[in-house]
Structure formats: structure tokens, C-alpha cells
Amino acid sequence: MAAGIYPYFLPLTGHEGTTVTLGDRELVMCGSNNYLGLTSDPRVRKAAADALDRYGPSCTGSRFLNGNLDLHDQLESELADFYGKPAAAVISTGYQANLGTISALAGRGDVVFADRDAHASIVDGCVLSGAKHRRFRHNDAGALDRGLAAVPAQAGKLVVVDGVYSMEGDLCALPEIVEVCKRHGARLIVDDAHGLGVLDQGRGTCSHFGLTDQVDLITVTFSKSLASLGGAVVGDDDVIHYIKHHARSLIFSASATPASMAAALAALRILREEPWRPERAQQNADYLRAGLLSLGISPGESSTPVIPLRTRGVIDTLLLWRRLIDNGVYTNPVVPPAASPRLRLSLMATHTTEHLNRVLDALSGETDMFLREDQPDATDGMAELAELADSSAARP
Ligand SMILES: Cc1ncc(COP(=O)(O)O)c(C=O)c1O
Incomplete structure (x- = not known):
């Protein structure tokens, strides 16, 4: 916690959908599943x-x-x-x-x-x-x-x-x-x-x-x-x-x-x-995925507004999460056993191009922190081990 990289139970004090307030800072929210941006709809x-x-x-x-x-x-x-x-x-x-x-x-x-x-x-x-x-x-x-x-x-x-x-x-x-x-x-x-x-x-x-x-x-x-x-x-x-x-x-x-x-x-x-909302959420995700690829960051298998950015390990995930907060972007850090280490971004229909560019700007200085397409997950092998354990547990 002293290192400032404990990422859970953070008290947000304001929530406008695409932005949130943390302490005295306004961050672009890329960690919410508010896909249609309706939490702030009057x-x-x-x-x-x-x-x-x-x-x-x-x-x-x-x-x-x-x-x-x-x-x-x-x-x-x-x-x-x-x-x-x-x-x-x-x-x-x-x-x-x-x-x-x-x-x-x-x-x-x-x-x-x-x-x-x-x-x-x-x-x-x-x-x-x-x-x-x-x-x-x-x-x-x-x-x-x-x-x-x-x-x-x-x-x-x-x-x-x-x-x-x-x-x-x-x-x-x-x-x-x-x-x-x-x-x-x-x-x-x-x-x-x-x-x-x-x-x-x-x-x-x-x-x-x-x-x-x-x-x-x-x-x-x-x-x-x-x-x-x-x-x-x-x-x-x-x-x-x-x-x-x-x-x-x-x-x-x-x-x-x-x-x-x-x-x-x-x-x-x-x-x-308002069918434009689902459409816009997908367009925003497409825009961000294209921007990520141009930075050399892989958006994984994503074809929806959920975009995983795989990192080299748990510590990198937390450091990266913290640096993005410092640069005005809120993401969700995910670590095992939930999944292999990654930042998970979720996009909304109501994110503007300016919001998305702010996210890409914040990520542009961090490209060496992410796994390249050809690198194995930090937890590769875990799934196979779990599968073995599952199948033996399920035997009559
Ligand atoms: C795939 C999936 N199913 C179910 C749930 C649970 O939904 P709720 O937040 O309404 O309990 C979630 C939420 O995290 C989810 O991602």
C-alpha cells in the first residue's frame, strides 16, 4: 500500500460516467461496464x-x-x-x-x-x-x-x-x-x-x-x-x-x-x-484497438468494448495501473487467479474521441510494459494444470 500500487476499494467521490473523481483528480473512466453511458443519463x-x-x-x-x-x-x-x-x-x-x-x-x-x-x-x-x-x-x-x-x-x-x-x-x-x-x-x-x-x-x-x-x-x-x-x-x-x-x-x-x-x-x-448507442460503443472500441495496434500494443482476442492489455506479470500490472492513474486514466488491473495479468479496459458509447486519445497518449509512453503478440502469458501452463486438477476431481 505504501508503494501506492494497491488498486482495490478506491473511494471514488464523483462519477459522471466517462469520467470519475479520485481525490482531487478527474480521470477518464476505462474500467466501467457502463457500455451505453446510461448511468449519467438524466x-x-x-x-x-x-x-x-x-x-x-x-x-x-x-x-x-x-x-x-x-x-x-x-x-x-x-x-x-x-x-x-x-x-x-x-x-x-x-x-x-x-x-x-x-x-x-x-x-x-x-x-x-x-x-x-x-x-x-x-x-x-x-x-x-x-x-x-x-x-x-x-x-x-x-x-x-x-x-x-x-x-x-x-x-x-x-x-x-x-x-x-x-x-x-x-x-x-x-x-x-x-x-x-x-x-x-x-x-x-x-x-x-x-x-x-x-x-x-x-x-x-x-x-x-x-x-x-x-x-x-x-x-x-x-x-x-x-x-x-x-x-x-x-x-x-x-x-x-x-x-x-x-x-x-x-x-x-x-x-x-x-x-x-x-x-x-x-x-x-x-x-x-437509441440503437446508435451499441453501435457507438463498438466504434469506440474499434478506434481504440486500431490506436493500440499502431502503438504496438496487442488488444488480444477482443472484438467488443472489453479490451485486455496483457502485461509481463503482476508487479508490472500494478505499476502500470498506477502510472495510468497518474496520467489521468482509470483502468482495471486483473491478476491471477482471476486471469493472467493484464489491464482490462472497457469502453462506452459516450466516450469522445478526445477521451480515447487521452487514453492512447497515456499508454504511448508505456509500450514496453505490455506483452508482445509472440510472448507467452505470464501464467502460461496454469490453465493446463487447473484442467488436470479439475478432471481428476470430477472422476467418479
Ligand atoms: C459474465 C458475468 N456474469 C455475471 C456477472 C454478475 O453480475 P452482477 O454484477 O449483476 O452480480 C458479471 C459481473 O461481473 C459478469 O461479468
Whole structure:
């Protein structure tokens, strides 16, 4: 901490979306998943304030009992309509949506397969479910195919993937994964936390591939593009009904606050009316990726507003993070076990070219701190070791 490189729990004192205040300094925010820039939109803020006035600060209970408002129901029906699916269940966070959905649907005797890079909430949902839990190499439909082939015919099979991977900004290999799931009779859940609001006019990864009707359930969060707090799962009526009556994270936890629901609802409506926002977020990401490449810095596999900048190790990551703060740019430092060391940048529709140029300027003096395309990750080999450990743990 004395070295000034402890990067966690920093108290920001102002938040205007594209900029934040840290101490007495204003920084360009490149660490927020506020992809559409809606946290500072006056319509979203007013909707939250009006709901606070009308309903108060809390529902003081689970949706199952006293904590259900017309706002929760309204958001469910507009989300389902947005995705073209029959129903949705709103759950208090995206983390709880994955936890509750997976653990409600899978149980002893079933096998759940999750991509190695899938979000922690998916892993925790698998653990809570009591099902056998296997992880397959990132985006490797062949590995999934082999894993599913080894499952006894009578066992229930569930596959869970992210639509957009949060550490790499790359897309799920959805067409291949869907094909493998169909062939083995496995159900498929896509966590589209980072696809909602970003891909295909905001309709997300499944829609981007034209496969929404081939995916059983889509889970989302409101804490990114929808500028709020909360989560949901979207799918068929009977499955959603079942989840609403069996997901422990929904039943045994208080419902999302009125202000959060009203903000998410307002943001969803704006997303539908303003398709320039997802487009601009992607254009900004393209602009930054081109600038990075011209500086000799690799943007990895990213094709979305999440851009990883790999570094040579943990210390370099923290030093670099600090130097960028000193140069007016806020990024997120990521270190193992979350992922190999990197700075993660997230871009918004509302970043201006001036903001992006400030980021590129700040990075231009640091190019020797990043891994080149031809250099291995600082943690290369870790994934293989973890895979070995996983497969032995999963043996009967
Ligand atoms: C892929 C993914 N799924 C789920 C979540 C959890 O969402 P929430 O912040 O609403 O709990 C996140 C957020 O970090 C995420 O990146």
C-alpha cells in the first residue's frame, strides 16, 4: 500500500460516467461496464428518483413474499419481449441469477459443463447445484463434445457459457456449442452479461449469431449496459416458472430496490429507442484497438468494448495501473487467479474521441510494459494444470 500500487476499494467521490473523481483528480473512466453511458443519463436518473419517491428505498423482503412490485413484473415482461422469449425472472443481481438458475435446474446425478473462462457465478452455481461439474477448454466445442460423449445416457446434461467473455472481450463460439449440445441432448444457458446492450443492436450474443431460439436460457445483469443493479433469466414459461419457485437466491434474498428496477426499465427502453448507442460503443472500441495496434500494443482476442492489455506479470500490472492513474486514466488491473495479468479496459458509447486519445497518449509512453503478440502469458501452463486438477476431481 505504501508503494501506492494497491488498486482495490478506491473511494471514488464523483462519477459522471466517462469520467470519475479520485481525490482531487478527474480521470477518464476505462474500467466501467457502463457500455451505453446510461448511468449519467438524466432519464435513467429521474426514473430512479421517481421510484424512490413513490415506493421508498427498499422492498424489505423477497419477491416470493412481500417484496414484489409491479416494477419487477413490468421489467420481466419488457425483457422477455426484447429477447423474443416467452418469460423472464428478475433476480436481485446477475450473480444471483446464475447461482439460482443453475442450482435450481441441475442436481445430483446430472453433469454441468462450463467453459473454463466462464464467470465465477457460473462456477458457484455449479457447486451449489450438487451436480458433477466439468470445465472444458475455452471455446473448444470439440472438448465439450468429448466430455458430453462420456456422460451416461440417463444423466441430465447442462452446458453453461458466457456470450462475451469478461476478461478477454471475445465472443462465445456459439454456433459450434449449440450444434454439440443438440447432438447430445444437452440444455444450454448463455450468460450474456456483457452482450446485452452491446451486440446486434443490444440484443446480445445469441441474437448476433441468429441463435436466440436455439438457446434454452439467457441470463443477464442490469449492472452493465442497463446502468443499474439486478439480474434476470429469460426463457420458456414453464422453465421460468420453475426457476421462480426453486431458485434459492431469488426466494431467500430481498428483491432488487424500486430505484434499481426503475433505472433498468428506463435504460432498457432507451436501448430499444437509441440503437446508435451499441453501435457507438463498438466504434469506440474499434478506434481504440486500431490506436493500440499502431502503438504496438496487442488488444488480444477482443472484438467488443472489453479490451485486455496483457502485461509481463503482476508487479508490472500494478505499476502500470498506477502510472495510468497518474496520467489521468482509470483502468482495471486483473491478476491471477482471476486471469493472467493484464489491464482490462472497457469502453462506452459516450466516450469522445478526445477521451480515447487521452487514453492512447497515456499508454504511448508505456509500450514496453505490455506483452508482445509472440510472448507467452505470464501464467502460461496454469490453465493446463487447473484442467488436470479439475478432471481428476470430477472422476467418479
Ligand atoms: C459474465 C458475468 N456474469 C455475471 C456477472 C454478475 O453480475 P452482477 O454484477 O449483476 O452480480 C458479471 C459481473 O461481473 C459478469 O461479468
